[in-house]
Amino acid sequence: MNRKVPGPTLMRLATYLTYLAELDAKGVDTISSAQMEDRTGINAAIFRKDLSYFGEFGKPGIGYGVHELSAKIAAILKVDREQGVLLVGAGNLGSAIVAYPGLRSRNFHIAAVFDNNYNKIGRKLWDLEILDIANVKEVNKQLGARIAILAIPASAAQEVAEMLVEADVRAILNFAPVTLRLSKHIAVRNADSVQELAVLSYHLSDQDA
Amino acid sequence: MNRKVPGPTLMRLATYLTYLAELDAKGVDTISSAQMEDRTGINAAIFRKDLSYFGEFGKPGIGYGVHELSAKIAAILKVDREQGVLLVGAGNLGSAIVAYPGLRSRNFHIAAVFDNNYNKIGRKLWDLEILDIANVKEVNKQLGARIAILAIPASAAQEVAEMLVEADVRAILNFAPVTLRLSKHIAVRNADSVQELAVLSYHLSDQDA
DNA sequence: TAGATTGTTAATCGATTAACAATC
DNA sequence: TAGATTGTTAATCGATTAACAATC
Secondary structure, three states, X not given: OOOOOOHHHHHHHHHHHHHHHHHHHHOOOEEOHHHHHHHHOOOHHHHHHHHHOOOOOEEOOOEEEHHHHHHHHHHHOOOOOOEEEEEEOOOHHHHHHHHOHHHHHOOEXXXXXXXXXXXXXXXXXXXXXXXXXXXXXXXXXXXXXOEXXXXXXXXXHHHHHHHHHHOOOOEEEEOOOOOOOOOOOOEEEEOOHHHHXXXXXXXXXXXXX | OXXXXXXXXXXXXXXXXXXXXXXXXXXXXXXXXXXXXXXXXXXXXXHXXXXXXOOOOEEOOOEEEHHHHHHHHHHHOOOOOOEEEEEEOOOHHHXXXXXXXXXXXXXXXXXXXXXXXXXXXXXXXXOEEEEEHHHHHHHHHHHOOOEEEEOOOHHHHHHHHHHHHHOOOXXXXXXXXXXXXXXXXXXXXXXXXXXXXXXXXXXXXXXXX
C-alpha cells in the first residue's frame, strides 16, 4: 500500500469500480486491461499502472477476475463498508442529493441533514428531519460520520466547514464556489459545476460562442 | 492565444474569476498575485504563469487591476456573453440546476429542458416547459445552444449525448456515472459526485472508516 | 531612487505511455 | 508449446515552482 498514489489514479479507480460492478452484475467473469480501455476510454497501460500501486490483481495471459477486482478496488476506496455522510443545506441541491439512488447503491448513506434556516429546521427533507447546524457536533457524536457534503451558499461555506471539522468530519465534498481553507489533514474536493461550465465554454470555437 | 493551455490552468482561471468578480463588486482596485494566493490558496507563481498563456495583465511593482483582469478572464473563458445551455433530465437534479442562481449570475442561461418521460413532457420545471428529447435537434435549430447538461441516468447518457451532438451541441457537462464516447471535437466534463465521494472515502484513515 | 511585484526562465517534480520480459 | 496479457521499466511528456532580471 504505497503512500504516494497520484490523485488522478484515485479518480480512475472509482471509474473502474463503476464499470466492474456493472460487469459483475452481468455475470462477466474475466476482463483484460484492453477490454477495460474499450469501455472506460482509459488507456490499458494506465489501468495496469493504477492497479500496481496496490498490488497484483491480474493473471498474465488471462486478465482480471471481475468480481475479485471489483471487491479489491472497493476495499481500497473503503466503499466496501457503509459510509455515513452528513449533508449540510436543505435546499434544492440538498434535496436532489438525498433523493439520488446512486449514493445508496455505492454504500454512501446520508446520516443526517442540517440547515441554519429556522423555517426549515424541524421540517423534513424526504424522510429526514432537518436539524440545526448549530447542533452538528453534538449530533455527530452519536452518528460518527466522517464525510460531509456542503450544499450551501459560498458565503456560509467556510464557517460551516470549520464547524464540521469540529464535529470530527475528515472529508468534505464542497458544492459552493469557494476555496475552503482548512487543516491539511482534512480532505476536500470541490464540485463547482459553474466552474466546469466555464471550462467547457472556453473550448467553444469563436463562431459557436 | 496559445493553443496548448493546460487543463488545470483553465479550472484555476474559473476560480480566479470567481474571486475577482467578488473583489470587483466590493470596489477593490488592485490585487497582487501574493494576495490572490491568500484568498484562493493557489500559489502566486502558478497564478502568474496561468495568466501568461494569454498575455500580460499586471504591472510590476503594482499588481493587477481587479476590474480589468476580471473582464479579461471572462473574455478568455467566453463567459462575458450569455451562453445558452440545454438541460436534459427533469428530475431532482435537473430541478436544482434550473433553480440555481449561480448559473444566471455567471451568464449561463438554461434555454430549454428536455426529458424522455411522457409523464413529464408538457409539464413545467419551474417556469420552463419540459420538451421531448426526441425533438432536441429541431428545437436547437432555433435556440442555437452549444452547451448541454446531462442530468439523466447512466443507462440513457450515451444515446442522449449522441442526439445532442446531432443537435450541434459542442460541450457537455455529464452528471451520469458513465464515460461518454464521442468525437474528439466535443468537449466533455464529468461531474460524478459519487466518484468524488469515493476519492474522499479513500483518504479517511482506517480508524475513521 | 528604493521597494514591490511582474513575467519568464530553468530546475524539479510528477504523470503518461510504449515497450517488453515474465508468466499464465 | 503458442498465444495472450500482465506488471514494470524507462522514455517522454507535461505541470509546478523557485528564483530573478526587468520594470513600475
